Amino acid sequence: xxxxxxxLIAGVAALATVTGFAALDAPDAAGTGSAVGDTRLPVExxxxxxxxxSNSDIADTSYTSFTPVTQGTAGAGTAELxxxxxxxxxxxxxxxSGKDGDAGKKADAPELKPGQPGTPATGDxxxxxxxxxxxxxDGRLAPGWxxxxxxxxxxxxxxxxxxxxxxxxxxxxxxxxxxxxxxxTDYVHLTNPDDSxxxxxxxxxxxxxxxxxxxxxxxxxPPHAAEPVLLSTLADAxxxxxxxxxxxxxxxxxxxxxxxxxxxxxxWLAAAADPADTLVLPGIPKDATSVRLIAFTSADADTDLKVxxxxxxxxxxxxxxxxxxxxxxxxxxxxxxxxxRGEAGSxxxxxxxxxxxxxxxxxxxxxxxxxxxxxxxxxxxxxxTRATAADNSAKGxxxxxxxxxxTAQVKVTASAGSEGGTAVSKTYTIQRGTTQDxxxxxxxxxxxxxxxTVQRLSGGPVYGARTLTSTEDGVAGVTTQTLPxxxxxxxxxxxxxxxxxxxxx
Numbered sequence: 443x444x445x446x447x448x449x450l451i452a453g454v455a456a457l458a459t460v461t462g463f464a465a466l467d468a469p470d471a472a473g474t475g476s477a478v479g480d481t482r483l484p485v486e487x488x489x490x491x492x493x494x495x496s497n498s499d500i501a502d503t504s505y506t507s508f509t510p511v512t513q514g515t516a517g518a519g520t521a522e523l524x525x526x527x528x529x530x531x532x533x534x535x536x537x538x539s540g541k542d543g544d545a546g547k548k549a550d551a552p553e554l555k556p557g558q559p560g561t562p563a564t565g566d567x568x569x570x571x572x573x574x575x576x577x578x579x580d581g582r583l584a585p586g587w588x589x590x591x592x593x594x595x596x597x598x599x600x601x602x603x604x605x606x607x608x609x610x611x612x613x614x615x616x617x618x619x620x621x622x623x624x625x626x627t628d629y630v631h632l633t634n635p636d637d638s639x640x641x642x643x644x645x646x647x648x649x650x651x652x653x654x655x656x657x658x659x660x661x662x663x664p665p666h667a668a669e670p671v672l673l674s675t676l677a678d679a680x681x682x683x684x685x686x687x688x689x690x691x692x693x694x695x696x697x698x699x700x701x702x703x704x705x706x707x708x709x710w711l712a713a714a715a716d717p718a719d720t721l722v723l724p725g726i727p728k729d730a731t732s733v734r735l736i737a738f739t740s741a742d743a744d745t746d747l748k749v750x751x752x753x754x755x756x757x758x759x760x761x762x763x764x765x766x767x768x769x770x771x772x773x774x775x776x777x778x779x780x781x782x783r784g785e786a787g788s789x790x791x792x793x794x795x796x797x798x799x800x801x802x803x804x805x806x807x808x809x810x811x812x813x814x815x816x817x818x819x820x821x822x823x824x825x826x827t828r829a830t831a832a833d834n835s836a837k838g839x840x841x842x843x844x845x846x847x848x849t850a851q852v853k854v855t856a857s858a859g860s861e862g863g864t865a866v867s868k869t870y871t872i873q874r875g876t877t878q879d880x881x882x883x884x885x886x887x888x889x890x891x892x893x894x895t896v897q898r899l900s901g902g903p904v905y906g907a908r909t910l911t912s913t914e915d916g917v918a919g920v921t922t923q924t925l926p927x928x929x930x931x932x933x934x935x936x937x938x939x940x941x942x943x944x945x946x947x
Contacts, residue, residue, distance in 0.1 A: 464465065472511060481934045483582050487584050488577075488610070489578050490589055491577070493574050493710075494631060495591055500569075505590070507523070507554055508554070509585065512930055512931070522579075527667065552565030552566055559582055560865065563860060564890065588830045594776060594914065594916070603920060603921045605709065605921035612690075613694050615686075616688075619701070620709050626703050628701045628702070629700045630699050633697075635696070639663065646684050652770045698713070706807060717800060719797035723788060723790075724877065724907045725924070727922070732777070734776070734805040739798045741771075744767065747766045749784070750790040751781060754876055754879075757875040783830050786877045787832055805817075813916050817926065822925070824904060829928050831923055834910075835892075842909065843870070843905070844876065845904050846905070853870075855867040855895045929933050
């Protein structure tokens with residue numbers, strides 16, 4: 443192998459190390475992974491950011507850190523979460539909730555000490571002063587590193603169960619499902635993990651198109667800082683359904699929308715999958731009492747989305763909702779009612795040719811009357827290789843898997859518990875066009891919480907979501923996290939392929 447080829451491979455591996463995900467791995471048409479001939483190597487460094495959890499004084503937040511066991515890793519590894527410090531306009535520091543503090547002082551972070559792969563680590567924080575967190579993992583703790591932030595709020599606006607996966611920083615995010623309605627208080631949380639400032643634009647799109655405002659332009663997020671932006675300050679009038687587009691001019695940020703409702707509880711709205719002509723929204727709870735679809739295309743052309751429900755018995759067309767018309771540049775919202783009718787379900791959206799790129803999310807409500815609770819399910823990418831959901835307990839967790847185009851086989855591993863227990867695995871076959879709700883396997887001798895890792899073994903693309911439920915004072919709390927691939931490995935071209943490319947230049 444010549445020195446030029448060695449340099450090229452070293453450069454590819456270095457890029458994977460810096461970004462912390464498999465940026466060079468472009469899935470094939472079936473969603474099955476990298477091109478033939480590529481060698482996959484574990485990433486060596488991962489960065490995650492967690493938004494400030496709550497401004498409620500009666501909030502209780504738990505954090506769970508987990509790294510699945512990855513073949514090919516060896517030696518040491520570290521992982522840690524650090525609180526941000528944000529510089530206020532008057533020269534004093536303030537935490538991510540906007541509260542002033544002493545200059546140079548960081549807010550308290552949860553005591554969380556990740557250990558070896560395969561075993562979760564947990565930490566807790568109470569009250570409304572929890573900061574946004576910036577996390578890094580390297581070595582054997584980096585591939586597939588997952589951190590779950592789960593908050594319980596007993597009363598008030600946004601009460602209920604709120605959950606979000608801490609996310610990798612990026613430069614472009616779409617959030618269909620936000621709102622500036624009178625009963626809603628929605629914030630976009632922006633977190634900058636880097637040493638230089640990030641400059642961000644926030645654009646809103648309602649039922650009549652773009653919301654005209656200059657207040658979302660050129661928002662500066664200082665280094666190692668967080669900025670919560672109240673959406674109602676960017677809108678000229680209340681709107682029930684909005685699509686939020688966060689784009690970064692310079693730098694990179696983590697972004698998530700916290701949606702708090704006076705009557706319907708609240709949850710985190712994670713970024714939807716990139717705009718595409720086919721979308722999958724997995725894991726609608728079977729006891730959902732109301733499901734609302736929010737869709738948007740930035741294209742100039744309109745489109746008709748074909749709506750299918752992947753049920754336990756196969757793909758069906760919901761009565762009265764076979765298509766949804768989406769106007770170019772405008773947000774469309776449609777109430778689908780209790781679409782699952784007591785069964786597991788996932789929504790599959792397709793288009794006829796010519797198609798346009800679309801983003802979409804679901805707002806899901808459990809409960810009735812004054813005991814309703816909200817969760818959000820954005821469109822997500824497939825589990826091409828592996829995905830993980832942390833913070834599961836012996837009860838209250840449901841794993842939902844769907845294989846919309848071809849039958850697939852998956853292995854589900856329940857990790858060791860955070861305080862004890864032995865990992866167990868089970869294999870499941872997900873039939874083509876169906877959704878299967880799985881009561882997850884529980885580690886033998888479980889103590890504490892555990893993680894669920896889904897590995898696709900064969901067949902077509904699999905999409906997944908994990909739902910947590912709880913009951914507090916009769917209110918059915920719910921939060922759902924989708925399971926995109928963890929991108930814990932990166933595809934590196936083989937040496938002979940590099941040589942052939944170089945010889946042609």
